[in-house]
Amino acid sequence: MQLSGKSDDEILAVADPIMDRLMEGSNRIDHAMHVSDFTERLRSIVSEAGLERMCQDFQSRCGLFSRRELVAIFRRRDSVAVVWRQYATETDDEFVADLVLVEKDGRFLVDHALIY
Numbered sequence: 001m002q003l004s005g006k007s008d009d010e011i012l013a014v015a016d017p018i019m020d021r022l023m024e025g026s027n028r029i030d031h032a033m034h035v036s037d038f039t040e041r042l043r044s045i046v047s048e049a050g051l052e053r054m055c056q057d058f059q060s061r062c063g064l065f066s067r068r069e070l071v072a073i074f075r076r077r078d079s080v081a082v083v084w085r086q087y088a089t090e091t092d093d094e095f096v097a098d099l100v101l102v103e104k105d106g107r108f109l110v111d112h113a114l115i116y
Helices: 008-028 040-045 048-062
Strands: 065-075 080-088 095-104 107-115
Touching: 008 048, 008 065, 008 080, 008 095, 008 107, 040 107, 065 095
Parallel strands: none
Antiparallel strands: 065 080, 080 095, 095 107
């Protein structure tokens, strides 16, 4: 069954660990961890130097990524988009964290991810 046909809880059981690795990779500025669940297309876009610049900038202004709260799950024909309210350790600002999961070779991978 495609991910889009699963319940919210089943989708989150896939999406949450992926987002946990992505966020921990950002906090550690660990490119390999950050992109470990990315499609080849997305992996080719996120360079090690680019990730380092973005993470250093964000951490200098806002601290590390911390907790997040589910906002919505959007089901599409070939993918699922998950959106969270994201918090950081050094600010009261709220951010949007989202990712789009696709299935490739029996594995769920991130084909889009953004924090803003």
